[in-house]
Amino acid sequence: MSPNKKSNIGDTSHITYESLLEGNETFIKNALDMDPDFFNKLSVQNPPVLWIGCADSRVPANQITNTNPGEIFVHRNIANMVIHTDMNMLSVLDYAVNVLQVKHVIVTGHYGCGGVLAAMSNKEFGLIDNWLRHIKDVYRMHAKQLDAISDETERANRLVELNVIENVYNLCKTSIVQNAWKNGQDLSVHGWVYSLATGKISDMKVSTSNNDKLDNVFKFK
Ligand code: CO
Numbered sequence: 001m002s003p004n005k006k007s008n009i010g011d012t013s014h015i016t017y018e019s020l021l022e023g024n025e026t027f028i029k030n031a032l033d034m035d036p037d038f039f040n041k042l043s044v045q046n047p048p049v050l051w052i053g054c055a056d057s058r059v060p061a062n063q064i065t066n067t068n069p070g071e072i073f074v075h076r077n078i079a080n081m082v083i084h085t086d087m088n089m090l091s092v093l094d095y096a097v098n099v100l101q102v103k104h105v106i107v108t109g110h111y112g113c114g115g116v117l118a119a120m121s122n123k124e125f126g127l128i129d130n131w132l133r134h135i136k137d138v139y140r141m142h143a144k145q146l147d148a149i150s151d152e153t154e155r156a157n158r159l160v161e162l163n164v165i166e167n168v169y170n171l172c173k174t175s176i177v178q179n180a181w182k183n184g185q186d187l188s189v190h191g192w193v194y195s196l197a198t199g200k201i202s203d204m205k206v207s208t209s210n211n212d213k214l215d216n217v218f219k220f221k
Helices: 003-007 019-035 087-099 114-120 127-139 145-146 154-173 173-182
Strands: 049-053 072-077 106-112 188-194 202-204
Touching: 003 173, 019 127, 049 087, 072 087, 087 106, 087 173, 114 127, 114 154, 127 145, 127 154, 145 154, 154 188
Parallel strands: 049 072, 049 106, 106 188
Antiparallel strands: 188 202
């Protein structure tokens, strides 16, 4: 990243349809400078990780983990949700686990998540309210703990963490992860939270590669 580019951070006024295509030319040049065989080597993908993150433009999976194309399979939606009727998420998960045979699935939330803040409020936002409803369920499950936090930002931060943790459990409960574990597949799930203020990722320490943390009713045997 050039110092010039750095000074543009946060200012999107220079971004145009055309500038994106110019940016693509720069990307190609940089990629070939890094490795003349860059595109040949990526003719097939073999990522060891599936990332389920927020759609927020400030939380790009590759950049914040310093990884290259080909290294992380990515699914993003508002507030990094794992909802068991979401065919989009399930299709990505199925492909990642059963075809790509990823070793890790990481649910990554972020402090200051607009989706979580909206879900905490009592305002109506339209169609998205039906999506945010799932975050309100997380609040309900942990209402005692959350209501005890008087500072609103701290309470929102904790809900971001709990939302990641609950979505890691949601992930474990999918037929895809249950079948992988039943078949002895090497698959771990993890929960992370990214700080917009510092760029730092915190591990929520809910990593697991088996059913030990799940209620019995969810386990495929
Ligand atoms: Co967000």
